[in-house]
Amino acid sequence: VALSGAASADPHPDAELIIEGELNVKVRAEPAAHLDGAVPEIYSGWLFRTDETRSLQMDDFENPAMLGVEAGQDAWNTVEGAAGKSCADCHGDAAESMKGVRAVMPKVNDNGDLWSTEDYVNNCRTERMEADALKWNSGDLNNMVAYISVQSRGMPVAVQIDGEAEPFWERGKDMYYTRFGQLELSCASCHEENYGMNIRADHLSQGQINGFPTYRLKQGKLISTHNRFRGCIRDTRAESFAMGSQEFRELELYVASRGLGLDTEGVAVRN
Amino acid sequence: AGASASAEVKPADLVWEDEIAIPASLSGTAGDPAKGAEVLVKRSLGNCVACHENSAMPDVAFQGNVGPSFDGVGARWSEAELRGIVANAKQVFPGSIMPVFYNDNPDDYIRPGDAYTAKAYNPETFTTLLTAQQIEDVVAYLTTLTEY
Ligand code: HEC
Ligand code: HEC
Ligand code: HEC
Numbered sequence: 001v002a003l004s005g006a007a008s009a010d011p012h013p014d015a016e017l018i019i020e021g022e023l024n025v026k027v028r029a030e031p032a033a034h035l036d037g038a039v040p041e042i043y044s045g046w047l048f049r050t051d052e053t054r055s056l057q058m059d060d061f062e063n064p065a066m067l068g069v070e071a072g073q074d075a076w077n078t079v080e081g082a083a084g085k086s087c088a089d090c091h092g093d094a095a096e097s098m099k100g101v102r103a104v105m106p107k108v109n110d111n112g113d114l115w116s117t118e119d120y121v122n123n124c125r126t127e128r129m130e131a132d133a134l135k136w137n138s139g140d141l142n143n144m145v146a147y148i149s150v151q152s153r154g155m156p157v158a159v160q161i162d163g164e165a166e167p168f169w170e171r172g173k174d175m176y177y178t179r180f181g182q183l184e185l186s187c188a189s190c191h192e193e194n195y196g197m198n199i200r201a202d203h204l205s206q207g208q209i210n211g212f213p214t215y216r217l218k219q220g221k222l223i224s225t226h227n228r229f230r231g232c233i234r235d236t237r238a239e240s241f242a243m244g245s246q247e248f249r250e251l252e253l254y255v256a257s258r259g260l261g262l263d264t265e266g267v268a269v270r271n
Numbered sequence: 272a273g274a275s276a277s278a279e280v281k282p283a284d285l286v287w288e289d290e291i292a293i294p295a296s297l298s299g300t301a302g303d304p305a306k307g308a309e310v311l312v313k314r315s316l317g318n319c320v321a322c323h324e325n326s327a328m329p330d331v332a333f334q335g336n337v338g339p340s341f342d343g344v345g346a347r348w349s350e351a352e353l354r355g356i357v358a359n360a361k362q363v364f365p366g367s368i369m370p371v372f373y374n375d376n377p378d379d380y381i382r383p384g385d386a387y388t389a390k391a392y393n394p395e396t397f398t399t400l401l402t403a404q405q406i407e408d409v410v411a412y413l414t415t416l417t418e419y
Contacts, residue, residue, distance in 0.1 A: 178381060179381065180381050180382050181380060181381070181382060181383060181384055182370070182380055182383050182384065182392075182400065183370045184361075184368075184370060184371070184380065184381075185368060185370075189368045193368070194337050194368075197335065197336050197337045198333070198334075198335045198336050198337070199321050199322065199335045199337055200314075200318070200320070200321040200333050200334075200335050201332075201333035230389060233389070234384065234387055234388070234389035235387065236384075237383070237384045237386060237387060238380075238381070238382045238383065238384040238389075239382040239383065239384045239385075239389065239390060239391040239392065240382075240384070240389035
């Protein structure tokens with residue numbers, strides 16, 4: 001029991017994430033300049049998991065998140081809505097049209113709003129397919145985002161944080177350092193100041209989102225970035241924010257930018 | 272809970288000494304170390320072992336290490352200081368990530384919630400993380416941890 005600490009205290013020193021024996025996904029990086037030395041190195045959450053969990057993500061047949069990717073692929077090719085169109089009708093082969101898309105999300109759209117991948121999907125559904133919007137964090141939406149994410153696998157996180165994105169990014173940063181709830185804990189309390197440590201049974205990572213949507217073994221399903229944020233804020237005994245809220249899009253942008261230098265994992269497995 | 276209302280010190284009325292110690296009992300009833308040990312471990316109570324290791328409890332699984340080990344804590348700090356730390360760690364260690372266990376004022380928090388429901392707090396039920404007596408019990412237990 002006393003081992004809970006030292007035995008698993010650090011990110012794995014030298015594990016490499018190589019998917020299907022060929023695609024090397026970068027899981028350690030020099031911190032982006034904007035982090036101003038807050039952490040000495042950037043680590044994917046993958047490095048904080050057990051050998052067994054890590055190995056699941058190296059093999060697509062073992063990776064349970066790939067079932068969601070397959071379901072997303074089916075949906076990509078399925079006609080839905082009054083306009084009688086599928087995603088493929090307009091975007092063709094996702095391997096080409098969606099390559100690199102997840103790596104730059106969330107991003108500012110043509111109207112100047114900050115949108116997550118989910119918003120782009122739902123906008124196409126409602127405006128272009130005349131179908132219903134999918135519920136945030138629903139299986140169908142997470143599957144589609146997973147299918148889109150897999151097309152950016154191994155590509156560097158490339159969110160824009162300056163120019164028109166900057167005010168959103170600044171607000172996300174404020175939120176990251178806000179000590180929410182009756183426990184008065186910020187994201188930084190756990191993921192910047194104490195990564196590598198244990199909070200009860202949980203081994204704290206840097207809370208990166210380059211692997212999202214992520215298959216959580218504990219929940220037995222894919223979860224979205226905003227679902228994770230919601231849970232982490234709830235655990236401070238706070239009134240959390242809604243998934244899909246403006247606050248969470250801004251937080252998503254800021255947290256994504258803390259992972260600049262890492263590669264997009266294109267659907268991770270975590271415990 | 273068991274103490275009479277008159278003997279209990281309300282969170283707003285805590286009397287500090289040297290800014291880090293609270294000499295007077297919060298409940299007026301002596302703490303019970305056995306109950307304190309339970310508060311230390313139970314997730315629904317103090318869940319102190321989420322952040323602190325305690326070698327005196329080798330059977331308790333998954334002890335955290337975000338805070339210092341409890342080993343020898345009763346030798347490092349007096350009873351009054353331990354009461355101060357548990358009641359309001361941020362008074363004793365400014366900026367600490369350790370929660371304040373004895374404050375019932377929702378206005379001191381940002382988006383205080385209704386426990387772990389993710390919903391807004393209920394003004395009727397919002398209360399301290401631990402009762403006065405639970406704090407006395409934990410302090411009584413911590414004073415027994417004099418070995419390193
Ligand atoms: C009727 C045509 C049409 C359909 C059907 C359609 N889209 Fe789109 N989609 C567009 C257009 C046009 C854009 C905006 C231009 C662009 O960025 O490619 C867009 C943009 C996107 C983007 C943002 C891409 C980026 O780089 O910013 C995503 C993601 C997306 N669509 C996903 C989907 C998905 C998933 C479906 C099916 C559920 C779908 N689309 C259905 C036409 C369509
Ligand atoms: C009380 C501690 C605590 C706080 C505060 C906290 N988290 Fe977490 N978070 C955890 C734990 C425990 C996990 C699961 C283990 C891990 O990956 O760190 C986790 C996981 C995550 C993950 C998943 C990482 C991965 O690789 O799968 C993300 C993302 C995350 N947190 C973001 C945040 C953000 C953003 C905030 C602030 C809004 C926050 N967390 C606040 C404890 C916390
Ligand atoms: C979220 C983490 C966290 C929780 C939960 C927590 N503590 Fe702490 N505690 C700390 C940290 C961190 C310190 C070190 C002081 C500082 O912040 O610099 C500390 C310090 C202490 C100290 C002084 C230790 C020493 O050796 O100097 C005592 C005593 C203590 N805590 C008791 C408790 C008790 C009792 C509980 C539960 C009722 C508890 N703590 C819950 C994080 C925590």
